[in-house]
Amino acid sequence: MSSSSQAGWRAQLKPGNPPKSLLIVNKLRTKVVVDAIDTLLAYVREKYPTLRVFHEDRPDIPDGVEVWHPGPNAEPVDLVVTLGGDGTILHASSLFKVGAVPPVLSFSMGTLGFLLPFHIDDYAKALDSAFEGRATVLHRMRLSCQFHSADGMPMDAHCEDWQVMNEIALHRGSSPHLNTIDIFVDGQHLTEAVSDGLIVSTPTGSTAYSLSAGGPIVHPSLSALVLTPICPRSLSFRPLVFPSSSTITLRVSERSRASAGLSMDGQVSHVLGPGEAVTVQASLYPIPCINRSSIAEPEDRTGEGAGPGKEDDWVRDINNLLQYNATFRSKALLRHSRT
Amino acid sequence: MSSSSQAGWRAQLKPGNPPKSLLIVNKLRTKVVVDAIDTLLAYVREKYPTLRVFHEDRPDIPDGVEVWHPGPNAEPVDLVVTLGGDGTILHASSLFKVGAVPPVLSFSMGTLGFLLPFHIDDYAKALDSAFEGRATVLHRMRLSCQFHSADGMPMDAHCEDWQVMNEIALHRGSSPHLNTIDIFVDGQHLTEAVSDGLIVSTPTGSTAYSLSAGGPIVHPSLSALVLTPICPRSLSFRPLVFPSSSTITLRVSERSRASAGLSMDGQVSHVLGPGEAVTVQASLYPIPCINRSSIAEPEDRTGEGAGPGKEDDWVRDINNLLQYNATFRSKALLRHSRT
Amino acid sequence: MSSSSQAGWRAQLKPGNPPKSLLIVNKLRTKVVVDAIDTLLAYVREKYPTLRVFHEDRPDIPDGVEVWHPGPNAEPVDLVVTLGGDGTILHASSLFKVGAVPPVLSFSMGTLGFLLPFHIDDYAKALDSAFEGRATVLHRMRLSCQFHSADGMPMDAHCEDWQVMNEIALHRGSSPHLNTIDIFVDGQHLTEAVSDGLIVSTPTGSTAYSLSAGGPIVHPSLSALVLTPICPRSLSFRPLVFPSSSTITLRVSERSRASAGLSMDGQVSHVLGPGEAVTVQASLYPIPCINRSSIAEPEDRTGEGAGPGKEDDWVRDINNLLQYNATFRSKALLRHSRT
Amino acid sequence: MSSSSQAGWRAQLKPGNPPKSLLIVNKLRTKVVVDAIDTLLAYVREKYPTLRVFHEDRPDIPDGVEVWHPGPNAEPVDLVVTLGGDGTILHASSLFKVGAVPPVLSFSMGTLGFLLPFHIDDYAKALDSAFEGRATVLHRMRLSCQFHSADGMPMDAHCEDWQVMNEIALHRGSSPHLNTIDIFVDGQHLTEAVSDGLIVSTPTGSTAYSLSAGGPIVHPSLSALVLTPICPRSLSFRPLVFPSSSTITLRVSERSRASAGLSMDGQVSHVLGPGEAVTVQASLYPIPCINRSSIAEPEDRTGEGAGPGKEDDWVRDINNLLQYNATFRSKALLRHSRT
Ligand SMILES: NC(=O)C1=CN([C@@H]2O[C@H](COP(=O)(O)OP(=O)(O)OC[C@H]3O[C@@H](n4cnc5c(N)ncnc54)[C@H](O)[C@@H]3O)[C@@H](O)[C@H]2O)C=CC1
Ligand SMILES: NC(=O)C1=CN([C@@H]2O[C@H](COP(=O)(O)OP(=O)(O)OC[C@H]3O[C@@H](n4cnc5c(N)ncnc54)[C@H](O)[C@@H]3O)[C@@H](O)[C@H]2O)C=CC1
Ligand SMILES: NC(=O)C1=CN([C@@H]2O[C@H](COP(=O)(O)OP(=O)(O)OC[C@H]3O[C@@H](n4cnc5c(N)ncnc54)[C@H](O)[C@@H]3O)[C@@H](O)[C@H]2O)C=CC1
Ligand SMILES: NC(=O)C1=CN([C@@H]2O[C@H](COP(=O)(O)OP(=O)(O)OC[C@H]3O[C@@H](n4cnc5c(N)ncnc54)[C@H](O)[C@@H]3O)[C@@H](O)[C@H]2O)C=CC1
Known part of the structure; x- marks a missing residue:
């Protein structure tokens, strides 16, 4: 085998x-x-x-x-x-x-x-x-992720080595307020998103939460990352597809009125406060x-x-x-x- | 009865x-x-x-x-x-x-x-x-419509008194180029649309072409007009719903590279050149x-x-x-x- | 005046x-x-x-x-x-x-x-x-609403007489699980929605949360209710527009794995458990x-x-x-x- | 160089x-x-x-x-x-x-x-x-394409060796009727699409026509094909992303009421009648x-x-x-x- x-x-x-x-x-x-x-x-x-x-x-x-x-x-x-x-x-x-x-x-x-x-x-x-x-x-x-505190230091999160098959989702959860999240791709600022949250999905996950949020359906044999906004305030924020070699960082803005709950494959793991960030990459272990x-x-x-x-x-x-x-x-x- | x-x-x-x-x-x-x-x-x-x-x-x-x-x-x-x-x-x-x-x-x-x-x-x-x-x-x-030539004069179109149940659609048809159409609501300029075309639909027509183009489903007992863009270049152009008392005018822009074919309930009626316009209103005869x-x-x-x-x-x-x-x-x- | x-x-x-x-x-x-x-x-x-x-x-x-x-x-x-x-x-x-x-x-x-x-x-x-x-x-x-317990009895909710300008939203909140909500229009079952939640919006609210969730933009002088799903699992669930004379009831399904947090104009008011329902109507007081x-x-x-x-x-x-x-x-x- | x-x-x-x-x-x-x-x-x-x-x-x-x-x-x-x-x-x-x-x-x-x-x-x-x-x-x-007549024979189309940067689009053009098009991926039937048309786009073209039709934005360094329907009757037909190694065939159904005009990067090339097909693949020459x-x-x-x-x-x-x-x-x- x-x-x-x-x-x-x-x-x-x-x-x-x-x-x-x-x-x-x-x-x-x-x-x-x-x-x-x-x-x-x-x-x-x-x-x-x-x-x-x-x-x-x-x-x-x-x-x-x-x-x-x-x-x-x-x-x-x-x-x-x-x-x-x-x-x-x-x-x-x-x-x-x-x-x-x-x-x-x-x-x-x-x-x-x-x-x-x-x-x-x-x-x-x-x-x-x-x-x-x-x-x-x-x-x-699969995706793996790393966490950073507001001062940019790696955070010792217990789920550091979580591996996800569907997606990593940041969501305002039960906060009534919109999140403000800064998105970086390979270290470059892509945009500031004001929304209910953001999804970074695998092709496998493209038929899960990302699809409900309006994302495309991606064939699972393509090596790609899908970034799908959840109820964004900006009408022009459309789902994006990146090569799987990309590194996507989502940082809760210092100006964000709400912190953001992080879920991995539908399991709530922890909450990111203003300034805190998660960095997502293709895992070595599909x-x-x-x-x-x-x-x-x-x-x-x-x-x-x-x-x-x-x-x-x-x-x-x-x-x-x-x-x-x-x-x-x-x-x-x-x-x-x-x- | x-x-x-x-x-x-x-x-x-x-x-x-x-x-x-x-x-x-x-x-x-x-x-x-x-x-x-x-x-x-x-x-x-x-x-x-x-x-x-x-x-x-x-x-x-x-x-x-x-x-x-x-x-x-x-x-x-x-x-x-x-x-x-x-x-x-x-x-x-x-x-x-x-x-x-x-x-x-x-x-x-x-x-x-x-x-x-x-x-x-x-x-x-x-x-x-x-x-x-x-x-x-x-x-x-139903909807009725009137046509105006580039100099604003009413045009003596044979379909002047057409009554439509579903929708009036302007479309680039077989022209490869996008239309540029100015939209007026009750005489006020709403926007300039660069797109494949535009649909003005009744609630009945909201489950026809307008739905395929991304429009909402409107209960037929509501008196309303639905304006739905077809493949607009502007990402922020969303479907709009107006009271049935509104008058919507679609004028092919003088700058439009393409003229626009007009269909009523799926019947191609005629073609509007740059400067020509159609004005759509709720008809008296449902x-x-x-x-x-x-x-x-x-x-x-x-x-x-x-x-x-x-x-x-x-x-x-x-x-x-x-x-x-x-x-x-x-x-x-x-x-x-x-x- | x-x-x-x-x-x-x-x-x-x-x-x-x-x-x-x-x-x-x-x-x-x-x-x-x-x-x-x-x-x-x-x-x-x-x-x-x-x-x-x-x-x-x-x-x-x-x-x-x-x-x-x-x-x-x-x-x-x-x-x-x-x-x-x-x-x-x-x-x-x-x-x-x-x-x-x-x-x-x-x-x-x-x-x-x-x-x-x-x-x-x-x-x-x-x-x-x-x-x-x-x-x-x-x-x-504006909208007003009434609550019903799982046995259909009116619930004595302190927010019974809340009046909302934008919308009433049911949302899974921080629960990782999708809601299952039954929707009734004028007492008739419309559908069962499996989603992050549902929005019942006024025309005023159509440019607020409902728009972010994919709803149409509705002129505020139209008397209408907009029903917009939030990240629905069913791809065919599109936003719906009803006459303002309609009564819309949202009932958390007995089978729902999650309860649903209710917000009114962005204020979290309370949580509906399985079987509990909210009924939304146009208010007498715009x-x-x-x-x-x-x-x-x-x-x-x-x-x-x-x-x-x-x-x-x-x-x-x-x-x-x-x-x-x-x-x-x-x-x-x-x-x-x-x- | x-x-x-x-x-x-x-x-x-x-x-x-x-x-x-x-x-x-x-x-x-x-x-x-x-x-x-x-x-x-x-x-x-x-x-x-x-x-x-x-x-x-x-x-x-x-x-x-x-x-x-x-x-x-x-x-x-x-x-x-x-x-x-x-x-x-x-x-x-x-x-x-x-x-x-x-x-x-x-x-x-x-x-x-x-x-x-x-x-x-x-x-x-x-x-x-x-x-x-x-x-x-x-x-x-870029994409290259091949044509097949209704009996499956390769067609000697003058544009056989066209190379496209943005997309190949099939569209009903000025026909008032919807197209019915069968889609095959690597020879396997994917679905029958009833719509205004279909787009097969490169990542470069994902910000052109495909985006207007609701497609995702794809990074140009990803090797992928995007299939985006234009105003589909089926609400569940969402944009799809395939590996660039896929071969996509679009065949106008024998039952289609309309033939389909084919454009390449916005140039109308020719018209496919019922039974005729175009096969699209990544070109060797980016x-x-x-x-x-x-x-x-x-x-x-x-x-x-x-x-x-x-x-x-x-x-x-x-x-x-x-x-x-x-x-x-x-x-x-x-x-x-x-x-
Ligand atoms: N609004 C939405 O669509 C939401 C979706 N989810 C999804 O639920 C997943 C967790 O699943 P469960 O633990 O089973 O929770 P669950 O019991 O709440 O089920 C979620 C649903 O998604 C389906 N599903 C899961 N992965 C899928 C995939 N890759 N492609 C197609 N369908 C898929 C499941 O069959 C089930 O119908 C998360 O990874 C997330 O993708 C989670 C929250 C909201
Ligand atoms: N991409 C699309 O969805 C397009 C749709 N159409 C629609 O086709 C209509 C003309 O219909 P036919 O002469 O039968 O042409 P057709 O034979 O091409 O059929 C159009 C389809 O639309 C359905 N339909 C018509 N009116 C409807 C309504 N009010 N609600 C739900 N479904 C409806 C018909 O049952 C049929 O399935 C036009 O008024 C226009 O709405 C026309 C062109 C493109
Ligand atoms: N994902 C989203 O789009 C979400 C939107 N909201 C909206 O926020 C509203 C509460 O507003 P705030 O207390 O100010 O909270 P907030 O400070 O979180 O602001 C919400 C944003 O919505 C704007 N807004 C509010 N009503 C509007 C309307 N009728 N049309 C256009 N924009 C509008 C505000 O100007 C602000 O930019 C809720 O009624 C709900 O509509 C709430 C949660 C999520
Ligand atoms: N409804 C729509 O959005 C339609 C779009 N088109 C697009 O027009 C292209 C042909 O372009 P032109 O000959 O200049 O015709 P054109 O003069 O009609 O312009 C089309 C527009 O698309 C822009 N564009 C072209 N390629 C682009 C890309 N890869 N990314 C972002 N924007 C792009 C152009 O700058 C221009 O604004 C076709 O390949 C097709 O993608 C064609 C028909 C309809």
Whole structure:
């Protein structure tokens, strides 16, 4: 199993080198999730008996599963399996803050999402493709950030080494007042933004909060940073797309009436006061996400018989999820019921 | 049958005064439309034998139907029935350029649209509600316009007395160059717009071209004019909503590199050169459109048993047609198919 | 001095009936504001010696000025003068929660704003026009609201009788999670919104928060309600404009993961939990705002010599403030400095 | 003088290898342009006497300047100088359809633009920096395209080898009807678009037509394609950003009521009928545009004394041209004039 180190590029997992350890990640403990974990465990124990299986520390982890603690001294993990919604992958990402991340196989519990290529019913096919080295991955870029106090000194923030998959968002939160934030790109002043807040998003995050705030949809294999204002007072402030080599600094203006709450992938981390700043950059450690096309049968493919991984899941998802092709009229058809 | 003369307000059709003449309007002559006309004719001849039935002059109008010519000397019409898409009502509207318009009963041939309250299969119920004076109407505002030459003189344009239901649009058409258009509101200069064009829309038209260009959705019972720029160079030019008492003048700037094609309800009418202008105002003659709730059974209603016409078709349509409540997630559910 | 009771319409102030009492409203106590109040007081004492002058209760109110307490038993006020920014008028509005509001004369301290027709240096001209009954007013619509608990009962909220000039906004505030809010129009379900929040705005407020969130600009003499979503997950949720006769109810869904903070004109008032609702309606009590054109000299006017109040301040403001006519190019010109 | 062959990256021009031939490009023949050409010619003849100077074939080309014909057999050109607006560079680009393009030095005649780094008064400094190998370039990506007939065969279109700097746009032009266009990305169907048209833009073109249509602003050093719909009927069709390695095919649907006019950098080229398609890809031949920072004095620089070419002209332009930092309020200040 190999994974190119360049963010945003697909790599073939290597045959002949099956994962030796597996980390199961789930947020919810609903019956459907618990049952799915049991089924999956039964399957891997039968088929891959030497595999070590880990789980985060929780009172109720399944029998025979070892407790896993994140951090620099974590036990090595060769494959991550997530069960749940998009938020479950975001959580899995947050467990790997240091160093390279193992490939992630994400199962939905019934609804498919942007970050959920596999339906839980396909667990066997999907696991086998990973174990047999047939899986292909999309390296989803992540962001890392650094904090600076009002006097420009690096701040010793506990979340210093947080890695985000979707976005870093600064927001006025429950303050009734607009933020004033100075934006710098590679050290150069871009503008002063008076707004509800600002989002620095990865291409992956471009379909999350940034999209709701009016940002463009960016293909996850592009290496780019998206800067999207949230309800800006200036009508001319449009979303901007930068190369992933750019460094973006957001500094709460000394004149700002409000401080700004910082969230990373939807987790509120801390609050920046006037003069304080966060600097955002592409992280060295993308998340290798296993593609749905890894398990596609040749006959499923569109186009002229491209091999595994050639088809672009994302293009299909965009078409399906956003229903681009739905004009008002065809939507009307969906509901067509007589009065 | 009565209809308040104020645009945008609902009025009850009067019982005891059934329509004496009916105009059938259709654009397409597909078999399904022809059959529907036949069925409808059979019904009204049987049930309302004294009714005169008219149709526009066409080689193939049905037996016993009289030819009708629009214009100041047109035969009086008490009820209009349209069969087709939204474009068919726009066409019906264009037949009534002078004076008040009779109530319009619009049937869709299978797809429901914004302007198509009735499904053709409900023809009997719908006609009966109109003949028995139980129907309620929504007075949809229309626009009228006047043209001025570069020296400010009124221009003798053949479409002087056109009445539009959706919008008046100025557009660069096939010219590669941007238009420069000066906008005046009640004679006062609002701005100079450099863009692909401009739309002046009714609330009815707010879900047509104006919406595609980024305009707001305006309830058709509001008396208002919507001014929406099409691809403006200025980022700060946002859609504007004016009271229907406003007069909006669009004048192609003398400096404009391109002339501007004028369309009314999607019909290209003529081209304005530099210095020429069009002045748009609410027309005196709205279109009384019969509501779907006219035929609703008491038990169909939401809310606490409001009488006919109390329910707001439009609110329901907006919900259904635009699928507001569809987040990405619920859309994903629609397609949920295993890989 | 008269003022039509209909929101959004202009009325002529009546000659021969000068104000007998004046309320001065200011938020800041900066030297420039304090000096301006002194100058203004000296002027009215000299010119209108019988005038009673009021001020809100503050330790440092000027000599000879009487303390004024808002509420049902407040001393009658014939004219309000505000000195400060747009927020100062919003504050003045909040002082008049019950019954009709006296005309408001708003002075800026140097910057002109949307709600600030007069420059402080013009105080004499502006006051005289009001005292001599030459002033014209724009009745700016306000909103009132009612709260309902999860069981549908009216809630005894202390802000029950708040009146807002700009908008009522529901927002997730510092919760990281999206709100789910059900929207009803005249009791009919419009849609379920998953978003950062929702804004119900007056035409006046259409250039405030609603504009930042992507809403249209609505002329303040139109009687309308604007519903603008804040960062909605559904891409098809566009701003909507309703007649001012509509009643809009926003109910935090039982399924909402977050409660929603409610702000009125930027003041956080309270928090709605799942099942709780706010119902918004046009208030009976608009704010009569004195127009800048009240003091325009005949020769200042554009157009063909319209009388006072005929010119539309707002159209000019829109042009100036939003710089509609600024294409990128002409903006470039502004800065044109050689390298 | 060197130029990296990778689109979108900056390279240092090489010292010790001054240009031997110069092509002057201008569209207008106004006195100010003619005078500027004369001044510039006098300067280069004096300072670089061996330089050959070319101009396109026109009746009035200056004395001693040789006629230059574009095409595969064109005389080699080492440096292009443009005098005029952004359109002049677009025209210069259109002269180089085959093979690599020499560096382009663009002078504005007074207004600065996105593509016009130099003011004409700086001609000496700017030319010297190019001749002495001190200039740095930004490689602006271009697009090339291929046409296919309804039966899928490559079409022998005369503009087959056109290279575009800004965008390829399909538009309904003067047809009143919406286009229906199928979009394919790397051969996979993305969606069917019902709209006025579609834009495929380079990062350079992201501040041109695409921006007016609602697209994001993309840094020109990112290698990406932007797909922006023009007035789409589907509310959920948002602008999309793809890696520059993507191939985008736009095919007019067989069901489309209108054919689609194709323009390249604002030049209407030809019309695609139902079934016909255009395929767009990043071209091998970007345009090396000389940066303004090439002539900046060390003391002009912001930041910590970065060497020539380190400062990002574009970030400064975005700030200046779009006036991001202008909230309504500060714009109001600009105009602050007493009533
Ligand atoms: N107004 C908005 O749109 C807001 C969006 N968010 C997003 O929520 C994310 C956190 O997600 P949860 O913990 O699940 O919170 P959550 O349970 O509040 O869900 C957020 C929604 O966003 C979806 N989502 C998450 N990542 C996505 C992606 N990359 N592309 C498309 N859809 C995506 C989820 O499926 C879910 O529907 C944040 O990273 C942020 O992007 C957070 C706050 C406001
Ligand atoms: N980019 C765009 O969205 C454009 C839209 N149009 C619209 O097309 C209208 C003419 O319609 P047709 O003759 O049927 O031409 P058409 O056959 O080209 O159809 C236009 C589409 O707009 C729909 N439509 C028409 N009026 C509507 C309304 N009031 N609300 C919601 N949808 C509406 C029709 O159902 C149809 O789907 C024009 O009045 C204009 O509003 C015209 C050109 C471009
Ligand atoms: N993201 C945004 O745009 C937000 C806007 N606001 C607005 O701020 C208002 C409260 O104002 P302040 O107490 O002064 O707070 P503030 O001091 O935070 O100022 C808000 C800004 O909005 C301007 N403003 C207020 N009303 C306006 C109107 N009707 N038209 C145009 N501009 C207007 C003010 O001049 C000021 O520049 C709220 O009613 C809300 O509309 C509040 C929160 C976020
Ligand atoms: N509605 C719109 O915004 C439209 C824009 N255009 C643009 O015009 C371009 C052709 O330009 P011209 O021949 O000069 O025609 P033109 O004389 O009609 O000018 C178009 C405007 O776009 C500006 N412009 C051109 N390229 C730009 C860029 N890359 N970034 C920022 N501004 C730019 C020009 O300075 C000028 O202000 C096309 O490539 C297209 O991008 C063309 C049609 C409509």
